[in-house]
Amino acid sequence: MAYPLPRSLSPSKVSSFTDCALAFRFSAIDRLPEPPTVAATRGTLVHAALERLHVLDPAERTVDAALGCLDEAAAALRDDPEYAGLDLGDDEAAAFHAEAADLVRNYFRLEDPSTVHAIGLELKVEAEVDGVRLRGIIDRLELDADGELVVTDYKTGSAPSTQHERKRLSGVHIYSLLCEQLLGRRPRIVQLLYLKAPLAITTRPTDRSTRGTRRTLGAVWQAVERACEREDFRPQPSHLCNYCAFQAYCPSFGGDPDEARRLGEVLAAGAADEPSPSLALAATRAP
Numbered sequence: 689m690a691y692p693l694p695r696s697l698s699p700s701k702v703s704s705f706t707d708c709a710l711a712f713r714f715s716a717i718d719r720l721p722e723p724p725t726v727a728a729t730r731g732t733l734v735h736a737a738l739e740r741l742h743v744l745d746p747a748e749r750t751v752d753a754a755l756g757c758l759d760e761a762a763a764a765l766r767d768d769p770e771y772a773g774l775d776l777g778d779d780e781a782a783a784f785h786a787e788a789a790d791l792v793r794n795y796f797r798l799e800d801p802s803t804v805h806a807i808g809l810e811l812k813v814e815a816e817v818d819g820v821r822l823r824g825i826i827d828r829l830e831l832d833a834d835g836e837l838v839v840t841d842y843k844t845g846s847a848p849s850t851q852h853e854r855k856r857l858s859g860v861h862i863y864s865l866l867c868e869q870l871l872g873r874r875p876r877i878v879q880l881l882y883l884k885a886p887l888a889i890t891t892r893p894t895d896r897s898t899r900g901t902r903r904t905l906g907a908v909w910q911a912v913e914r915a916c917e918r919e920d921f922r923p924q925p926s927h928l929c930n931y932c933a934f935q936a937y938c939p940s941f942g943g944d945p946d947e948a949r950r951l952g953e954v955l956a957a958g959a960a961d962e963p964s965p966s967l968a969l970a971a972t973r974a975p
């Protein structure tokens with residue numbers, strides 16, 4: 689029986705498929721849950737703080753106000769399973785918040801937030817492009833001084849080397865395409881703000897880059913269709929395996945992908961008395 693096609697593609701699904709088709713299957717088709725990680729949850733927290741910051745009046749967007757936004761966002765996150773699931777001790781929790789605060793302070797080294805005119809924050813976007821349903825969340829959509837659109841994506845992980853910049857920009861190019869489709873205007877600028885470095889990677893979408901994005905999306909979608917039809921999602925071992933939550937089901941680590949399929953079916957059927965899959969997965973994480 690062929691695998692069902694995923695309902696849509698997003699920038700993260702596109703990079704997941706191109707990084708490792710099997711990890712994509714576990715996540716997007718078997719829909720196995722992934723345990724929260726410190727890095728991802730810190731990213732969630734910092735995004736929430738910057739979202740709050742940009743709701744304030746421009747003159748109020750100071751470093752102190754941003755750190756206040758971080759405290760509010762941390763209080764809102766405290767009971768969320770994503771944070772609670774990390775089960776941090778006191779020292780770990782203090783380090784978690786200190787690192788998040790550093791990222792928020794670094795943000796001010798990249799731009800002056802009082803000059804930003806955001807028209808959308810954490811904006812959910814969805815459209816069909818060339819027969820492929822695309823969706824995603826734009827961290828910040830804004831207007832520049834000339835009234836042109838700018839798409840900004842915050843990144844809380846490490847900045848890429850120069851040769852990998854293009855690949856990392858592919859996600860924001862998809863957002864540019866979505867803006868063009870939904871608003872009838874191509875953004876003038878798309879940018880990635882790497883808060884850790886800190887480093888801004890900025891580019892201007894063009895006819896050529898837009899054609900390239902469409903071509904890539906079409907090729908990825910066709911490859912996903914083929915893989916579903918042939919039930920052929922191959923593992924692609926790389927350094928990313930160290931962060932992969934699905935090692936227990938991966939043949940490269942002695943696992944059986946069919947077990948993941950069965951677990952996915954059980955989860956989809958809503959079997960309430962199955963052992964917690966997230967705990968099973970958590971036990972398999974790389975050191």
Ligand code: SF4
Pocket residue numbers: 708710711923924925926928929932933934935938939940941
């Ligand atoms: S462990 Fe590595 S090869 Fe296996 S599914 Fe995960 S990323 Fe792919």
